[in-house]
Amino acid sequence: MNDTLGIALIGCGTVGGGVARVLLAHADRVTQRAGRPLELRRVVVRDPSKSRDPLIPLDIISTDIHAAINDPGVHVVVELIGGTGLAKRVVLDALAAGKHVVTANKALLADAGAEVFEAARRADRTVCFEAAVAGGVPVIRALGESLAANQVTAIQAILNGTSNFILTAMAEGGKSYADALAEAQKLGYAEADPTLDVDGSDAAHKLAILAQIAFGVAAKPHEIARQGIDTIEAIDIRFANELGYTIKLLAEAWTGGHSHSGNGAKLSRSGAVPAEPTVALHVAPVLLRHTDLLAQVRGAYNAVLVYGDVVGETLYQGPGAGQMPTASSVVADLIDLGVGRAQRTFAAAKLWSREDRGFTVEPPERVRSRFYLRLQVVDRPGVLADVTRILADEEISISSLVQHEAEEEGGGPVPLVVVTHYASTGRFRKALDRITRLPTTAAAPVFFSMGD
Amino acid sequence: MNDTLGIALIGCGTVGGGVARVLLAHADRVTQRAGRPLELRRVVVRDPSKSRDPLIPLDIISTDIHAAINDPGVHVVVELIGGTGLAKRVVLDALAAGKHVVTANKALLADAGAEVFEAARRADRTVCFEAAVAGGVPVIRALGESLAANQVTAIQAILNGTSNFILTAMAEGGKSYADALAEAQKLGYAEADPTLDVDGSDAAHKLAILAQIAFGVAAKPHEIARQGIDTIEAIDIRFANELGYTIKLLAEAWTGGHSHSGNGAKLSRSGAVPAEPTVALHVAPVLLRHTDLLAQVRGAYNAVLVYGDVVGETLYQGPGAGQMPTASSVVADLIDLGVGRAQRTFAAAKLWSREDRGFTVEPPERVRSRFYLRLQVVDRPGVLADVTRILADEEISISSLVQHEAEEEGGGPVPLVVVTHYASTGRFRKALDRITRLPTTAAAPVFFSMGD
Known part of the structure; x- marks a missing residue:
């Protein structure tokens, strides 16, 4: 086992540069931790003329993926291309060539986990992916190894740093969504096209991976109910604050009955083993009490709260x-392969396999939650009676209600906030449709889940 | 590898009962996770007539440690006796008999880690101890595996739930130390004799273990500078709050120069690799900004903040x-042994070995910190001049100073709070001695470190 482990990096952008730096600048440390040398033998890039970390020997840089994968001196292929096209080809070819794979590619695993893992099992090789979820936060190991004595009953997670940065800037700086987004872009926390971050897609990919580890379900990202942060206005942040809540974009999974966050239907956070083998999944803005652990996560940080029985x-x-946090997780995977731990974990965990742990994904409309609903209504008699009648028709009771006096004279639209008790998403949506069609409803209603 | 792993529990009190419950009530889950059955084959107790979990078969309960350890059907001995007497004998005998050991015993590892690990290496067996630090929080795996790409540059941790519960009750309930302690005892968070928890000993044991993993230093707990929470009064909580701080009992390790929490001397939290291979260790009440992550940890929770380069x-x-959180970590270790991961980790990590990672422990008097100092002084002219002169003599500058008007007329002692800039602990102690001897100093000064 003191043989050198040869490594090929496919893709050497931000994260790849970080991985190369750790392997080259801290070779002694990495060797000591892995019990054998980890040697960077191939770096495959699109444009070899681009200037790179001077520690990378020029003669290992090339554009030839095929040669890197088939180099007998390469034992591990690190896929850092991203996406589900070329990246998938590289990963499958590497496995077929008898190489282990380390990847940070959440989209690939969320979309094609079964195919990739089946190929790995066929080739008797290992796929590691700590960096694919929550960057530098070791949540894959936490779920798969540290908490192995538990059946996870719920996960609540902030998995998109861009969205959390924007929401923090709105809550603490009183900024509008547009201004907060612009600030995030200026500081490099958001891309020029931030769609996948702010619409919940990125978090849904990561949640699909966590749900596979924790519950054995293979939910495709597009099957996960998803709501982004782009409908949140400054006024919602203020109303939430007034009610004692902070709005966070959460990726959530919870088991048992069909309720959000441990209500009467009993489950998830009670520590009891789920009575019903169903798991609800969604990505959505959620109102959390100010004192909740996740309410206190600020800026671009990620955080994962796991409930184990x-x-x-x-x-x-x-x-x-970020470059170095993600590199930290990629190199941890490489060290695990060097130690021989990763191979054991891979064989034992049977991820994306036919092994059924009995959980099925709850249809979104059956998921129960409390809801925050903000309406813009015309300020005239009978409005409240209409809204509350519709909710009553769907057997949705009201927990609290806030309507402030109109700021201006003259009966323009005013905001009305209703917080409901638990209701199924299906019935809430039905009520919402009817409320939207009321002649007194002046704008599309805005709604979020309540975290309690 | 599909052979059954036979387990003997030595000690079946609170934690042992929890371990037995998980292994027996969730046998299918544990088998699935470990890839082989984990069978509880022996339970050794002092008093077999005591009533226990009805899931434990009566015929595996005995008082015979020797028979359990030497049973050829037992592959892992779980030591849950505690202490450094009989427990050490059991662990060494088990290793000599060719068994792996899982232990939750922080005192044993902190005091005799070298002896135990050397014995394990001689016997080619593995020792696992996730439960020995921070109960259900998987910090041993985090430091040893997840962060393996990093040199840890600092650790800041709340490792004693009892102390944190008391400090939370003082801060949020406005309670005195005595009342908060009484409440902790009533709720089962503190023992009848809480000395080892509130004087910092318990946290020092745990810090010694973390320091071995992160820095390879073998500090004995009694060599770790230690200050408890029993000198904290309600007035300190109030003054700290007024200055923008929360007081927490922290176990801290930081590398590099000799300063607390990333000051000018540059290191630890900067993400830079430490320039000087020294590590400072202490357990002490520390004033943290209200917004610090650890300031927000409430009640009996533990939390470990790790800075990696x-x-x-x-x-x-x-x-x-607690019973089940600690059992969660013990069973995770058993599953790791079943999977074969633990053996790889043990061999690679070389803990408590002669392998030198170059760090030495900084002498406490050279450690630099900012200090909070509360004096009770006689309210008369010249007092402030004397105190500030003594600090100036030791080249300690003052960052802020709070003295409120005396509550009563008549010149009784009044509190005076001084917050210093960075100073070496040695010079601060010298100044403190002189201040204590001033005729205007009416009671023993109280001081804590500042977290920034």
């Missing part, structure tokens, strides 16, 4: 993206 | 004690 709740928090 | 800061938080 033995341990109770544990929290994992840290940088969810 | 690659990843930056990551946080691990959860229940630091």
Whole structure:
């Protein structure tokens, strides 16, 4: 086992550069931790003329993926291309060539996990992916190894740093959504096209991976109910604050009955083993009490709160993206392969396999939650009677209601906020449709889940 | 590898009962996770007539440690006796008999880690101890595996749930130390004799273990500078709050120069690799800014903030004690042994070995910190001049100073709070001695470190 482990990096952008730096600048440390040398033998890039870390020997840089994968001196292929096209080809070819794979590619695993893992099992090789979820936060190991004595009953997670940065800037700086987004872009926390971050897609990919580890379900990202942060206005942040809540974009999974966050239907956070083998999944803005652990996660950080039936709740928090945090997780996987741990974990975990742990994904409309609903209504008699009648028709009771006096004279639209008791998403949506069609409803209603 | 792993529990009190319950009530789950059955074959107790979990077959309960350890059907001995007497004998005998050991015994590892690990290496067996630090929070795996790409540059941790419960009750309930302690005892968070929890000994044991993993230093707990929470009064909580701080009992390790929490001397939290291979260790009440992650950890929870030179800061938080959280970590170790991961980790990590990672422990008097100092002084002219002169003599500058008007007329002692800039602990102690001897100093000064 003291043989050198040869490594090929496919893709050497931000994260790849970080991985190369750790392997080259801290070779002694990595060798000591892995019990054998980890040697960077191939770096495959699109444009070899681009200037790179001077520690990378020029003669290992090339554009030839095929040669890198088939180099007998390469034992591990690190896929850092991203996406589900070329990246998938590289991963499958690497496995077929008898190489282990380390990847940070959440989209690939969420979309094609079964295919990739089946190929790995056929080739008797290992796929590692700590960096694919929550960057530098070791949540894959936490779920798969540290909490192995538990059946996870719920996960509540901040998995998109961009969205959390924007929401923090709105809550603490009183900024509008547009201004907060612009600030995030200026500081490099948001892309020029931020769609996949702010519409919940990125978090849904990551949640699909966590749900596979925790529950054995293979939910496709597009099957996960998803709501982004782009409908949140400054006024919602203020109303939430007035009610004692902070709005966070959460990726959530919870088991048992069909309720959000441990209500009467009993489950998830009670520490009891789920009575019903169903798991609800969604990505959505959620109102959390100011004192909740996740309400206090600020800026671009990620945090994952896991409820296990033995341990109770544990929290994992840290940088969810960025060059060196992500490199930290990629190199941890390489060290695990060097030690021989990763191979054992891979064989034992049977991820994306036919092994059924009995969980099925709950249809979104059956998921129960409390809801925050903000309407813009025309300020005239009977409005409240209409809205409350519609909710009553769907057997949705009201927990609290806030309507302030109109700021201006003259009966322009005013905001009306209703917080409901638990209701199924299906019935809430029905009520919402009817409320939207009321002649007194002046704008599309805005709604979010309540975290309690 | 599909052979059954036979387990003997030595000690079946609170934690042992929890371990037995998980292994027996969730046998299918544990088998699935470990890839082989884990069978509880022996339970050794002092008093077999005591009533226990009805799931434990009566015929595996005995008082015979020797028979359990030497049973050829037993492959892993779980030591849950505690202490460093009989427990050490059991662990060494088990290793000599060719058994792996899982233990939750922080005192044993902190005091005799070298002896135990050397014995394990001689016997080619593995020792696992996730439960020994922070109960259900998987910080041993985080430091040893997840962060393996990093040199840890600092650790800041709440490792004693009892102390944190008391400090939370003082801060949020306005309670005195005595009342908060009484409440902790009533709720089962503090023992009848709480000395080892509130004087910092318990946290020092745990810090010694973390320091071995992160820095390879073998500090004995009694060599770790230690200050408890029993000198904290309600007035300190109030003054700290007024200055923008929360007081927490922290176990801290930081590398590099000799300063507390990333000051000018540059290091630890900067993400840079430490320039000087020294590590400072202490357990002490520390004033943290209200917005610091650890300032927000409430009640009996534990939390560990780790600074790595690659990843930056990551946080691990959860229940630091209790039956099922601790059992969760013990069973995770058993599953790791079943999978074969633990053996790889043990061999690679070389803990408590002669392998030198170059760090030495900084002498406490050279450690630099800012200090909070509360004096009770006689309210008369010249007092402030004397105190500030003494600090100036030791080249300690003052960052802020709070003296409120005396509540009563008549010149009785009044509190005076001084917050210093960075100073070496040695010089601060010298100044403190002189201040204590001033005729105007009416009571023993109280001081804590500042977290920034």
